[in-house]
């Protein structure tokens with residue numbers, strides 16, 4: 001339910017919708033498959049394989065696994081009689097990858113494991129799961145799930161970044177006690193403490209978010225250290241990166257997309273901080289197309305679920321490419337790495353343009369682009385996060401380590417793209433049954449078919465709301481007002497039919513209200529449900545355009561298309577000026593949208609605060 005990368009204003013416009021989507025989608029992990037007669041269980045010996053052990057390469061070695069743990073590794077290893085032998089000729093085996101920045105819910109842990117990611121570090125998530133996650137990762141049982149560590153709730157200001165995802169989260173007031181706040185997280189079982197220094201100025205010239213101060217961060221980090229926990233810091237600008245280091249932060253969990261400087265690099269080195277740059281999500285912000293490239297990679301594509309493919313193709317909303325964001329972030333990583341600062345691979349999966357598992361292969365490629373050698377990039381995804389986060393039984397292929405392994409064809413220690421040619425994944429020493437999601441399918445059925453008529457509403461006749469408060473439409477469940485009040489905001493809206501529509505017609509839909517402070521990403525407007533029951537799936541795949549008439553106060557408004565099991569809508573925008581104007585919106589322009597499974601289309605105002613008014617008329621899906 002929670003993401004923590006920078007969001008564009010309004011991207012999380014209908015949090016209640018997101019909750020409804022999440023509730024209607026099965027988040028239950030697949031049951032572990034039973035052992036088969038031919039299954040070697042969690043004892044085996046791997047022969048004649050190239051080994052990347054977390055730091056070094058052994059060109060031809062044997063790896064013995066007994067009871068789910070590494071028993072021996074080396075050029076000559078004797079296996080007990082009867083232990084299954086697996087030939088690794090031409091292949092490379094590595095420790096399972098560790099994604100050091102993810103937001104894991106739903107199918108995340110099984111999606112991750114299918115791509116060789118055997119552990120994820122969640123950087124803001126549901127703290128109620130913490131005890132269960134700990135039990136799971138201490139077990140050596142057969143599983144189809146990656147292990148998970150989590151920050152639980154983050155240290156953020158009321159209305160600040162991290163509060164916009166629909167879950168009621170604790171926040172730290174300006175006069176609150178950061179040490180007591182951190183103690184609360186420690187009591188909940190947070191594995192490390194995540195602090196958020198984010199005023200949104202890196203992402204918008206006008207938007208500002210409330211944020212904790214550097215002084216609060218310092219007290220919080222000190223409290224984390226007293227409790228034996230790391231304090232890691234979300235930053236998105238150089239100034240906050242320096243403040244986080246000065247406050248004693250152990251790590252930065254994003255890199256910023258602006259030029260760094262020598263003082264920053266020197267401070268990072270002197271204080272021995274680590275950096276999880278999350279280049280994958282910065283590529284989404286830069287609109288660099290990295291997610292689309294992963295979705296198109298023939299080695300990855302067959303293993304992606306439809307939901308994963310959609311997520312890889314999704315973006316943060318309308319806007320022009322910003323290549324400098326990724327280029328600056330890469331240059332910063334290059335400088336940090338050259339200075340000897342620990343770089344950890346992390347994707348921020350859960351966000352648009354990324355997905356669990358597959359995006360780690362993209363992150364490795366981006367780290368090599370930032371100057372890490374392939375083996376350094378692999379270490380950044382294995383032994384280095386294990387060392388920095390004290391994950392003592394993984395990240396290396398060494399005696400006593402948990403046998404979380406993945407083996408690929410070819411040699412990723414020379415060509416990093418070879419990590420994508422996955423031959424076998426082992427979790428707790430058991431071979432993972434790599435179930436191939438059928439190409440182009442999802443666990444969700446195709447939505448309800450639309451009638452032949454293209455007209456949704458012309459608003460010419462009087463509209464009488466039904467018992468559920470919905471205004472009728474020609475097809476679908478109708479129109480409903482929507483605001484951020486459902487997420488704790490204070491914005492208001494009035495929706496109703498008004499006389500005099502476009503082209504001399506009898507009426508139009510009037511939408512007016514006010515965007516008020518109170519929620520990090522405010523919204524207000526109206527939403528149409530194309531299926532007979534609100535939020536159920538409708539099949540729009542035979543339609544190509546949303547066409548409507550609009551006029552209004554000159555603001556730019558947002559169109560959000562909610563689809564499939566994605567919690568984030570796909571977005572486009574339109575301007576409502578003083579004269580009626582026909583707006584034609586290609587449905588293909590909703591990046592990553594699953595048009596066969598559409599739940600709602602919303603027409604909304606977002607930032608800036610203040611009054612707004614627009615009218616729409618003759619709305620059609622052509």
Ligand SMILES: [Zn+2]
Pocket residue numbers: 003004005101102103123348
């Ligand atoms: Zn994040």
